[in-house]
Every structure is written in C-alpha cells, then in structure tokens.
Amino acid sequence: MKDYGKVLVFWKENLALLAVPKTGTTAIEKALSPHASMVILDPPMLKHIPLYRYDRFLKPFFLKTGDREMETTAVIRNPIDWLGSWYKYRSRPTLDGKPNSTADVTFDDFVLEAIKGDSAPFADVGSQLRFLTNRDDSVGGTHMFKYENLGRYVDFLQSRLNRKIELELVNVSPATTLDLSKKTEEKLRRKWDAEFELWNSVD
Numbered sequence: 001m002k003d004y005g006k007v008l009v010f011w012k013e014n015l016a017l018l019a020v021p022k023t024g025t026t027a028i029e030k031a032l033s034p035h036a037s038m039v040i041l042d043p044p045m046l047k048h049i050p051l052y053r054y055d056r057f058l059k060p061f062f063l064k065t066g067d068r069e070m071e072t073t074a075v076i077r078n079p080i081d082w083l084g085s086w087y088k089y090r091s092r093p094t095l096d097g098k099p100n101s102t103a104d105v106t107f108d109d110f111v112l113e114a115i116k117g118d119s120a121p122f123a124d125v126g127s128q129l130r131f132l133t134n135r136d137d138s139v140g141g142t143h144m145f146k147y148e149n150l151g152r153y154v155d156f157l158q159s160r161l162n163r164k165i166e167l168e169l170v171n172v173s174p175a176t177t178l179d180l181s182k183k184t185e186e187k188l189r190r191k192w193d194a195e196f197e198l199w200n201s202v203d
Contacts, residue, residue, distance in 0.1 A: 006019060006029060006033075006039055006040055006041050006048075007019065007038075007039070007040040007049050007054075007058070008029060008032055008033060008036040008038070008039055008040075009036060009037050009038035009039075009040070009070070010035075010036055010037055010160075010161060011037035011038070011066070012037070013160055013161055014068060014070055014071055015070065015071050015072075015073060015160060015161070016054070016058070016070045016071070016072050016073070017029070017032070017072075017073055017074075017157075018049060018050075018051065018054065018072055018073070018074045018141060019048055019074075020048075020074050020075060020076060020077075020128055020131050020132065021048055021086075021125075021126070021131075022077065022082055022085040022086055022089065022125075023074075023075040023076065023077045023082070023128075023147050024075065024077070024147050024150060025075050025153075027167040027168055028153070028154065028157065028165065028167065030168065031165050031166060031167060031168070032157070032161070032163075032165065035161070035163060048131075050130065050131040050132070050133070051072065051074075051131065051132055051133060051134045051135075051140075051141060052133055052134055052135045054072065055134050055135040055136075056135060058070075071141075071142035071143065072141035072142050072143070073141055073142060073143040073144070073145070073153075073156070073157075074131075074132060074141045074143075074144060074145075075144075075145050075146070075147050075150065075153055076128055076132065076144060076145075076146060076147065076198065076199050076202055077128065077146070077147035077148070077199070078146075078147070078148065078199055079128070079188070079192055079195045079196055079199060080180065080185070080188070081147070082128060082147075083110070083111055083114055083125065083188075084107065084178045086110075086114075086125045087102050087105075087107050087110045087178065088178075090102040090122060091103050099120070099121040099122065100121045100122050100124070101122060102122050102123075105122060105123075106179070107177075107178045107179055107180055108179065108180055108181050108184050110122065110123050111123075111180060111184055111185075111188055112184055112187070115187070115188055115191045115192060127195065128195060128198065128199075129194050129195045129198050132144075132198065139198060140198070140201075140202075143156065144202045145202065145203075146199070146202050146203070149203070152203075154167070
C-alpha cells in the first residue's frame with residue numbers, strides 16, 4: 001500500500017493541503033493524490049510538513065517560481081481524541097516489544113507521558129498547535145476545519161477543486177477502550193490549554 005500523510009499541491013486552484021498526523025485525512029489524500037499538481041513524499045521532513053516548515057521551504061519556492069502565495073488548509077482534532085488515535089495506532093501488534101508500543105500502557109499513563117516536556121518514545125506524538133504555528137508565531141492555515149466536522153472539509157475541497165471526492169476507509173486503528181481518569185483529563189486540559197483553545201477556535 002502507498003504511504004500517505006503527505007503534502008498535496010493544487011497549483012491552478014492555489015491550494016496546498018497539509019496533513020496533520022492522526023486527523024483522518026488519509027482517505028482524502030488517497031482520493032486526491034492522482035489529481036494533484038505536486039505530491040510531496042520525500043524527504044521525510046517535508047512529508048508531514050508543519051506550517052513553520054512550509055513557510056521556510058515551500059512558500060518562498062512558490063513565490064519565486066510562480067509569483068503566488070498559496071492558500072493552505074488543514075484539519076485539527078479534539079486533543080483527547082487525537083491522543084486516543086495515537087494511542088490506538090501504537091497498540092498494533094507489529095509494534096509489540098518496541099519502545100514506541102502502547103500495548104502494555106494504559107491510556108491514562110500514555111496521556112500523562114505525552115504532556116511531559118520530554119516524553120518516552122511510546123508517547124512522543126508532537127503537538128497539533130506546534131504543527132499549525134507559522135514562523136511568525138501566528139497560528140492556523142488559511143482554511144481550518146475540525147475533524148469532527150470532516151464533511152465540511154470534504155464539501156470545501158469538492159467546491160474548490162471542482163471534483164467529487166469518493167472516500168475509502170484506510171489506516172483504521174485497532175479497536176481499543178480509552179479510559180481517562182478525571183484527574184488526568186483535568187491535568188491535560190491545564191497543560192494543553194492552548195491546544196484546546198485552538199481546536200475550539202475552529203468552526
């Protein structure tokens with residue numbers, strides 16, 4: 001199977017799709033990749049490219065070669081659900097016995113580790129806020145959508161790209177029960193208040 005989670009560029013439509021990890025956009029990327037003007041797979045640092053890296057590498061390139069400032073779009077997910085998706089993804093059998101496996105870790109302990117300054121490999125997941133921060137410290141792309149309202153994102157893309165999007169289920173994580181204690185959730189919301197604020201700011 002092809003490796004998704006990449007940057008898609010639609011030159012004529014002046015739009016670049018950025019792939020925030022674990023936000024359910026793999027199916028969209030799979031449907032649209034054959035129609036994109038540019039698909040960035042490598043190097044790895046430009047695959048899941050955050051906004052600050054887009055500003056540094058791709059934005060100047062597009063300005064220099066095409067004299068245009070591309071609009072960007074991305075999806076953001078409820079931080080608890082986002083962490084849950086990472087937790088389930090890393091619980092898959094192929095990771096058993098590896099440092100980044102969550103097979104023997106509770107979701108509660110995973111969350112507590114993820115919000116530390118220097119997380120263990122199994123909980124090193126980064127940050128949606130950091131991913132969506134520009135080099136000037138402003139936050140968010142031109143067009144932002146919630147994972148929970150993914151239908152709005154699909155409608156936007158169909159209208160903007162003038163193309164019907166047929167989605168398939170891909171990269172489905174294992175079914176896992178996610179139990180988060182009230183105490184841990186309160187700590188998460190305190191430490192990641194900016195993450196929740198960003199998610200709440202998107203319609």
